[in-house]
Amino acid sequence: MARRKNTYNGPVYYTTYQVAKYLGVSLPTVVNWVNSGLLAAHRTPGGHRRIAHNDIIAFARQNNYPIARELLQAGGGQKRVLIVDDEKDFSDMVCDYLTIKGEMEVEVADSGFQAGFTVAKFRPDVILMDLMMPDMDGFEVTRSLRADADTRHIPVIACTAYRDPDVDKRIAEAKFDGFVEKPLKLDNLLEMIRSQLGM
């Protein structure tokens, strides 16, 4: 079951003109991206295109486009972090720290199965993924996220208390964006997350 831990401010949307400005391209280029389905957008009742902040970031990452710091910081409020972990006390503890010290919006999925639904709904900027979970483990969830064009750009930081040569080999092969071992220093985790977010 997913648990929302603090208030969600809602997505921020940009005009095609603003997107062109942030990405350093012409307005017709952005319109072409939208019309060809490369960049997700919706229309206002007045017929104007609006693009969600997260979709611009996802588009830029998928296409190896440089992301202006101004755009990353203009995210319209808090960055979103998803914690996937079946240890409730652990995820609550990390959630409290990231919410208070990191001023981030945090949501928790307590199983691998739940993670998939929560990613689609919450659209996190980064995921902290426990590797050892019953049923669907963190390796499998990450494989599934990376097989999906909509989610493969999301950085995944692996987390586990269990280490042995076999696990270490699997971690190396999975090419996570970061790795932390339990017990962990929360300030190090926050720094790692901020680095992944370009903050």
Added chain:
Amino acid sequence: MESRKEKLRRALRHDLRNPLAVILGRCEILTSGAMGEMNDGQSRSVDAIQRNAERLVTMLDGLADEIDRGLAPDSSE
């Protein structure tokens, strides 16, 4: 099927480390002042909890290493 040695190893390397991760993390949150300033007595208490939890982590790692090196008996064999 997992042997008793493997079960013990997993308990030392994983199951017992999770609660210690929570204890140490909560100590870090308290000492960071994120939940308000503590008085001297509270600070000393949290420091002692943190120090001793870290000792337990070191002990668990030592025990698990001993098992890995085959120094601990395995009654399933």
